[in-house]
Amino acid sequence: MNKVTISISIVFVIVVSWIFYLTNFKQDSSLTVRYYSVGELSDISSQIDKVKVGGYIKPNSIIISEDDQLDASFFVYQNNDSVKVSYYGIRPDLFKDDAEVVVSGSYNNSQISATELQTKCASRYEGDLKNIEKI
Amino acid sequence: MISQIGSIAISLAGGLIFSSFLFLGLFKILDNKKYLFVAERAILATCYSIFLAFFCLLNELLVSNFNLQYVAQYTSYETPMFFKVTALWAGQAGSLLFWSFITSLFTVVYIFTTLKRMESLKFHSYLILAFIFSFFILLSNFIANPFDPVSSDIIVQNGNGLNPLLQNFFMAIHPPILYIGFTGSAIIFVMALAASISKDITFDWVQSIRRWSLFVWTFLSAGIILGGYWAYNELGWGGYWAWDPVENSSLMPWLTLTAFIHSSMIQEKRGMLKKWNFLLATSTYLLVILGTFITRSGVISSVHSFTAENLGPMFFSFLSLLIFYTIFWFFKRKSYLDTDDRIDSFTSREGGFLYNNLILILMCFTIMWGTLFPILSEAWDGNKIYVGASYFNQLNIPIGLVLLFLMGIGPLLSWNYTSNDILLRRFKLPSVLSFTSGFFYCLFTASFQLYVFVAIMGIVFTLTSILGEFFKSYKKQKNSSNIIISVAKMLLSNRHKNGGYIVHIGIVLIFIGFIGRAFEVEKEFSLSPGEQIYFANYTFKLNSIKSEARDNHYAFLSDIDVIDKQNQFLTNLKPEKRIYFYWNSDPEKRQPHSELDIHSTIQKDIYSIFSAYDAQKNLGYFKIMINPLVNWVWIGGVMMVIGSLFAFWPSRRKV
Structure with a gap:
């Protein structure tokens, strides 16, 4: 994998993790x-x-x-x-x-x-x- | 008689489309081209049958044949002719037939233009189209048939009529425009699959699918913007986007298609990203069907969803089969879709497109996650949990701001690689102006808001970058003394690229409108005639409340003077409270409606709603909203559509 692909993958993982954190099923989120x-x-x-x-x-x-x-x-x-x-x-x-x-x-x-x-x-x-x- | 013809036409379409499977099978087994030809004719005949059924339903709506359930449900003798036509897509059964009608139109164009040149795609195109058609025709025949008669024990004297809220020009044209976008994505889906399965992805194919995509994108964009415009001007909640599942369902395919339009450019220029483009092209239609499933299944509680017939399981099965088929061929053709080229540089045009794709897909994912969250959470632990607008805003505002900057960065990058010197030179002016605008915002703002700060900088950066590109092209073309001719020549010199830039300017203008949302204020209050209230630097003085019986409704008319802080008369607002069907003795059938009045300028809208009237106390209840910059959303939307039309129309190139 080249550096562009690696960087993009890292950004994607971070944002998706953020989304999961915000909407955690068990967490009493202010957003849900x-x-x-x-x-x-x-x-x-x-x-x-x-x-x-x-x-x-x-x-x-x-x-x-x-x-x-x-x-x-x-x-x-x-x-x-x-x-x-x-x-x-x-x-x-x-x-x-x-x-x-x-x-x-x-x-x-x-x-x-x-x-x-x-x-x-x-x-x-x-x-x-x-x-x-x-x- | 006409309704019987329509009913027979739908049944005939069913017979024809299933016969096409037989001929396609015979072609495959016997390898005799005449069967492929017959299958093509069967599909065309299916399209013509659907046209016939469609026009029969239109006729029945126009002549008010209340023997048909559908006609009685959505029209009445009083319904104006224009809205009798629009009743075609007002309900489930009509809208499904309308969906098939537009798919048929596209299919005929696809067969007679694109497939004329791409013979190798015919078999798989017909197979997939036949599958799509058969699903919708089955629904129209057995689940939601618009030609179903009313029960034999009643004779309908007059139909229900169309809801007054729907009797609005923009609402009337919003669904068909959106449907054109939705159904058009089926052709993109078919083309992507057929070319990959047939291993025949050519340069001509890439150009053709890009043109189809631009066409579909134009209609999707226009449909989404029109929906917002109608909601803002008619529904009376002062907004244009509420992150409702149905709204999200139209935005998701728009995002993937936008990503595809960008990344397919890399395939066109350098033959790269075939796999990625296959996924984007196919997922657009899959998201359309997912959205339709959400809208018509009732699985997610939405104020928009149809509930009369539960089509959920059918759409879910259809969607599952399409996904399975797509994934199967993706893996089967993985090696064919592999490309050797790699994007090695962050600072290349290809890299820019890739970041843009990443952002768009992230946005699509966040929206899909939020929209499907009730289903996922219920499957997880039995609790149905919804996410509200705050979830979508919290995630999409920062992602959208990155996208805003990327729109400005893209044009500054060269293909393959941009050296540091060039990068510095090209970024200098947009960056300086961007930081200057940010500085001035900090200097003059009373309450600093981070997103507004970043958005202003992004808008200035991107506008400078795009206008700089225009200026460069203009200088190259400038060989006439007439500036208009020079600009026209410059724009026409590369319609594709310049059309794209116009679209980007449109999106930037929409962002200006979004900034205004941060400064919206509203107030609900009651006033008697002669009283006034001070709010948001304006005085609102209620002069009178009168009542008036009109042709089809009874209206309470308010008269409000708006006086600015310099004590100067600014405007007069006349919001109304109307009662449709007020003559009906059954209160259930009376329909209240708040007719808004908006004082609209380029800086702000003063949005007034007359929400209730207490006749005993002669007291009116009002809501006033000050919505800054909202007109920029519509201006930007129009510009987006113009840019897109400019990019693909008119052309001597083949479809």
């Missing part, structure tokens, strides 16, 4: 967040600093504060389990009952304080025949 199913969360009573949860907004569960329209709480469900989520900030336009959402934040007292709320991207809006106007 664990994904929980709603069912998993309902069995946990302790506090978790960082969680990411996906599911659907439970119909009629959205409560928007009368004092501040940016302050909202709702339940996210998956199968038969649900978890309460509180969120302060601008809500995405597609946020409504039964919308598919991904929330990230902290978990405490059986509820998520979300710092991030995303709805399914509009570009993946799968029209549903149940909504079609029928004769």
Whole structure:
């Protein structure tokens, strides 16, 4: 191997090792967040600093504060389990009952304080025949 | 009737493509060229059948045939004609047919141009193309058929219509442009494999695959930039890139293809790096399929992924077979792909290209690792762990900055070897200007940021280096008194190289836009008419909130004056909160939409969102973002595409 190849290989090994270090599976990295199913969360009573949860907004569960329209709480469900989520900030336009959402934040007292709320991207809006106007 | 023809055309395409395998088999066994010819005709007929199916679906969308599930799901009588056309790729079934349609277009061009000159590649090209086609045709026939009728127990009065967010010109053209890039990479994949298997890698082949690559790269780049532009101007989160798995899926093949375009130049000039180029050319398409697997499998939770039909296992099997086939032939042809030449000098143009390749591949690896991390971590210990934007930024910002400098270093290096004297002479001006700019940044900045400092130096270094190259060529060409003619002659004298430099300038401009991200600020607040708020050296005064019923939505219209710190009126912003389908008694069917208003200048954007309205209190909720330099991202993106088009178009050279 010539010196160019050796140097390139060394750089590659260093950077890849750095990537592995940053995302170490067992390390509690500031760059990673664990994904929980709603069912998993309902069995946990302790506090978790960082969680990411996906599911659907439970119909009629959205409560928007009368004092501040940016302050909202709702339940996210998956199968038969649900978890309460509180969120302060601008809500995405597609946020409504039964919308598919991904929330990230902290978990405490059986509820998520979300710092991030995303709805399914509009570009993946799968029209549903149940909504079609029928004769 | 037309829908039946479309349905039959898809089935016919299936029959034809499987017959091509039979003829290819007969050619191999009987060594009779007429079977190869028949196989070619079968593949062409498959393409024509797909064209027919595609146009049948287009017709059904245009005439609003709601007897078809797909048409009823994505259009309504109210959908404007233009968006009825774009509904072709709005859903799973349509987009898969659209994918096959573009692949067919490329296949026809490939057969009638490239393969006309490279007869030896025909057999393996047809075999691989037939395999790719058969997969997509199977999906369109059995998993996601756009000609599936609605259930017999319902008669649809009107369709769903297209989501208002998708009724945007840039969103309409973003997917097809990206798809052209994605599907075009199949031809690069086929060419790389066919030439290696047939042991027929010629100079003509290298030139041809490079031209295909430039074409595909142009569309991939344009598609990625358009996606960002749409997200920024329509989605209302003030950004253009979120490191979402689907975004990453388009970036990964772009990176490997960029690496291939550079390293194949070494193969073209010196016949080196055949193995490496084989891997880059093939991995581009493999990454496209990996991305499609991520998008359509639901295996990674993304706000972008399709969920209606789970195509994951199918795409995974397809991807596995392609990888296996590629690896098998890579090892089988390893000795053929071996080259004797070695890159001995760090300070050579080849070395520069190699560093560039290393950086691009590292970037691709970090993105792939981050994107697939949830799957890997779950396989490791059962915990699904996601990495956020901070992971991608932490790794890719420094890697990207190295790439920025490399774009400036490359043009200063000579092929084979650059002596120290020459190196010193060529580096002098870019280095001096670069350090000067860094010095001035330190002098005038209120809060020092390392990445901004390095980026400014990199931008100045690279711009000086490239403009210096242009100036050198200009001096050589300068034989006319008219400066415009001289510049045009200079640019046209080596379109390939100069096109590349224009692309690099485009990327430098994009980096200017990236610097702006370090200075973004935002604020959410509520105001009643007559009230004002001071933020980021501007006063935002809400004049009024009015409401208005329009053709297809109800709008709350805000009116905000922006006054600068000299107390001068700067602009008026009118962000709106719209409710589409507001007349519908079912609240589920009403669709709120925030129509942004952006005061956009070359220095900064003032980005306003009207997020909510409390009618009882007459109180509006707003978000204002100050996004510096963001327009440079779009200017750079346009320049990138122009440069790439300039490099490969127009030409008398063969495809």
